[in-house]
Amino acid sequence: MEFIYNEGELPNVAKQIVTHSKSKILAFYAPMGAGKTTLIKSLVKELGSSDTVSSPTFGLVNEYALETGELLGFHFDFYRLNDESEAMDIGLDDYLSSNGWIFMEWPEKIPNLLPTDIQNITIEIIDETTRKLILSK
Numbered sequence: 001m002e003f004i005y006n007e008g009e010l011p012n013v014a015k016q017i018v019t020h021s022k023s024k025i026l027a028f029y030a031p032m033g034a035g036k037t038t039l040i041k042s043l044v045k046e047l048g049s050s051d052t053v054s055s056p057t058f059g060l061v062n063e064y065a066l067e068t069g070e071l072l073g074f075h076f077d078f079y080r081l082n083d084e085s086e087a088m089d090i091g092l093d094d095y096l097s098s099n100g101w102i103f104m105e106w107p108e109k110i111p112n113l114l115p116t117d118i119q120n121i122t123i124e125i126i127d128e129t130t131r132k133l134i135l136s137k
Helices: 009-020 036-046 084-089 092-096
Strands: 002-005 025-029 061-065 073-076 101-105 119-124 133-137
Touching: 002 009, 009 036, 009 133, 025 036, 036 073, 036 101, 036 119, 073 092, 084 092
Parallel strands: 025 101, 025 119, 073 101
Antiparallel strands: 002 133, 061 073, 119 133
8 A cells, every 4th residue: 555645645644654653563664854753643632632743762661641541652763773682671572462552673683583464664755845655565
């Protein structure tokens, strides 16, 4: 499934991803500045959270909750990892088994740790304001 969109269309794109995703584990493949975190903000809102979403570049993981206080999920940014073992050191396995939504930026840094039941999302930059998103297995 593919979408061509701009930032104003993100709420609809998020709704489509939630509806059509084959998994609650989402792996975002995109270059720097393509809008991964911005899209994740829309997804978190679509899923019922009003938490502030920011890239967990330095902390590696952020946790988000629903309005009820229940766990929504976790947001990872693996950009700064030097080795896959660093993801294991923060307890990646425990997060993946949480049954919450998982949003992974830079999953290509941990290829051997990615579960098989994952939804790959590729974002391509078309121009300054337009992106192409591809949902693939």
